Amino acid sequence: MLIVNEIIEKLKDILSKDGKLGKIFDKDVAKALDLSQVNFATMKNRGKIPYSNILDFCAKKKISINWLLYNQNPGSLVDSTDKYWIRYYPEVNVSAGGGAYESDDSYESMEVPPYFMNMLGGKENLKNIDAINVVGDSMEPTLNSDNIIFIDKTRTDLNRDGIYAFTTTHGLFVKRMQRRVDGKLDVISDNKDYPTQILDKDEIFVVGKVISSFGMIY
Numbered sequence: 001m002l003i004v005n006e007i008i009e010k011l012k013d014i015l016s017k018d019g020k021l022g023k024i025f026d027k028d029v030a031k032a033l034d035l036s037q038v039n040f041a042t043m044k045n046r047g048k049i050p051y052s053n054i055l056d057f058c059a060k061k062k063i064s065i066n067w068l069l070y071n072q073n074p075g076s077l078v079d080s081t082d083k084y085w086i087r088y089y090p091e092v093n094v095s096a097g098g099g100a101y102e103s104d105d106s107y108e109s110m111e112v113p114p115y116f117m118n119m120l121g122g123k124e125n126l127k128n129i130d131a132i133n134v135v136g137d138s139m140e141p142t143l144n145s146d147n148i149i150f151i152d153k154t155r156t157d158l159n160r161d162g163i164y165a166f167t168t169t170h171g172l173f174v175k176r177m178q179r180r181v182d183g184k185l186d187v188i189s190d191n192k193d194y195p196t197q198i199l200d201k202d203e204i205f206v207v208g209k210v211i212s213s214f215g216m217i218y
Contacts, residue, residue, distance in 0.1 A: 004047050008026070008029055032057060033057055034056070055148070086109075086130070086150070088130075088132075089130060089131065090133065091106060110131055119211070128154045128208075129151065131150050134148070134213075138190075139191060155208055164207070164210065166205060174210060
């Protein structure tokens with residue numbers, strides 16, 4: 001289980017080794033992660049991990065995300081001659097309860113370690129996978145704001161229940177979908193503070209099924 005305070009202490013150790021800041025405080029970690037002190041404090045209190053910000057931090061510092069989050073030696077996970085990549089859209093946010101969506105076609109290459117491969121359907125399936133960010137709290141505790149989710153764009157059959165990313169005239173969303181006996185769809189938020197919606201199939205375009213996020217499979 002990932003513990004926010006342990007990750008923050010590791011980040012402080014990394015920043016302290018730069019030798020520029022002296023004693024490292026939470027505000028220094030927030031700045032390094034490009035977060036406001038208020039947002040950082042809220043995430044810390046709620047035990048949420050800002051994955052996308054940490055990924056950016058690790059890329060800048062050339063630090064293994066596997067070591068930072070899981071204490072795993074990257075050399076034991078990735079064969080230098082056998083690396084795999086998927087498309088990651090850092091500027092695309094899928095709404096899990098409120099908020100706007102602004103489309104962006106630019107993407108970065110995200111390296112996938114071998115131990116994560118089976119979760120994504122094997123290396124032959126990587127071309128079908130996109131990674132995007134979650135914003136909002138309507139899918140808590142299953143998905144938290146700032147999680148990165150992995151979407152299989154070939155799995156769009158809503159006859160099978162699951163968590164899907166989809167678009168409507170109002171933007172891009174991620175919800176749990178269940179088919180009703182009348183052919184319509186129950187659009188369900190795992191956070192019970194949000195009501196279930198009922199939509200016709202022709203009201204949505206399914207981007208794909210959410211098959212994984214950090215440490216979770218659906």
